[in-house]
Amino acid sequence: MKLGYHLGYWSSGPPAGALEAIVRAEELGFDSVWTAEGYGSDAFTPLAWWGASTSRIRLGTNIVQMSARTPTATAMTAMTLDHLSGGRFVLGLGASGPQVVEGWYGQPYARPLARTREYVDIVRKVVARERPVTHEGDFFSLPLAGGTGLGKPLKSTVHPLRSHIPIHLAAEGPKNVALAAEICDGWLPLFFSPKSDAFYRTALAEGFARRPEQAQPEHFEVAASVPVIVHDDVEHAAALIKPSLALYIGGMGAKGVNFHHDVFARMGYEEVADTVQEHYLAGRKEDAVAAIPTSLVEDTSLIGPAEKIREELSAWEETVVTTLLVRGDAATLQSVAEVLSASS
Structure with a gap:
């Protein structure tokens, strides 16, 4: 199982020590580093700025919100970053939720899976650069239908470094997870638990079954975002994570339309999530x-003394997860790397 470093999105400003941590992650042999965006900082700029100080580690977005940019604009940035990084870029995409999509971007949220399918298809066409890009869909029209009539199909002036840039999809619901397996190169789960592995294996298998044999x-x-806190006191470690879980379970979305809440409900914590x-x-x-029990934190995190984490890691290694994305400063990455490497 590989290790990745997830910086997340900024709060009120740039996270202190980010560049130091990224450089240290590369020195420690981490496979990848990831940035995110909410409705403040964007994901691409920090990745390019800090990534310029690295030479080996892969650079990914986890995630870029699709409503923030047209598919062609996202493809342009992806090709640019892939060139500048020497082919190390990974494009992580996500639909976000109606509060952000409609409230921040002023875009419609209806039928996010169908919109995602068209979005990924256009990005693939741009990056492949096989012919001028055309698309006639329910959400995107290239050239624009009903415009001046002067638009024409275009092909990127930039030749891609790679004609296939990996695309990963952030997904929580089973239909979206299946879509990731059908049309993408990876899946970015946010709240994964080994207890849910069978559920997600089924969803992924459904998506793989829809792919052509040659595809x-x-x-x-x-690549799962997994909090890892090495500390002798389990309750202390759990207390550091609970506020973030409360935000996502309780505040990231309206009542009845909160995908994070639904993840924990499926995990067996429906009553807790409701409360x-x-x-x-x-x-x-x-x-x-x-209201969040420590058991919920332990189901989705690796926390506690080093030996406890090493013992619990075996359950994660038996799941579909291929990369653990951890957070923290340079010192945290060092301790996590030491603990996890000692178990391999």
Whole structure:
């Protein structure tokens, strides 16, 4: 199992020590580094700026929000970064949710899976650069239908370094996970648990079955964001993670339309998730955090003494996950690498 470093998206400004941590991750042999975006910093710029100080580690977005850019604009950036990094770029895409898509980008959210399918198809066409790009779909039209009539199919002036740039899809629901297996090169789960492995294997198998024989991926990646905290006190480690879980379970989406909440409900924590959401949406954030049991944290994280983490890692190694994406500063990455490498 590979290790990756996930910086996430910025809060009020650039994270302190990010460049140091990225350089250290490469020195430690981490396979990849990933950036994200919400509705503040973007994912591409930090990846290019900090990635310029590296030479080997793969550079990925986890994730770029599709509603933020047209498919051709995303493909242009992907080809540019792939050239500048010497073929190390991985394009991680995601639909986000209606609050951000409609509230921040002013774009419609309806039928996100169908929109994703068209989006990925156009990006593939641009990067392949086999012919001028055309597309007639429900969401995208190239050239634009009903415009001035002067638009014409175009082919990128830039020749891609690689005619196939890996595309990974962030997904939580079973239909979206299946879509990742059908049309992409990897899946980016946010809240994965070994207990849910069979559920996701079924969804992935459904997607793989829809691919043509010649389009089966040689290596399909599953890069899961997994908090890893090495600490002698399990409860202390869990307490560091619970506020973030409360935000996602309770506050990232409206009641009834929160995909993160649904993940934990399927995991067997439906009552807990409902309680957390009720508290959070009512402004009782401390109560929301307090409602999260440590067992929920342990199901989706690797926390506690080094020996405990090494023992629990075996369960993760038996899942579909191929890469653990960890967070933290340079010192955290060092301790995580030491613990996880000692178990291999």
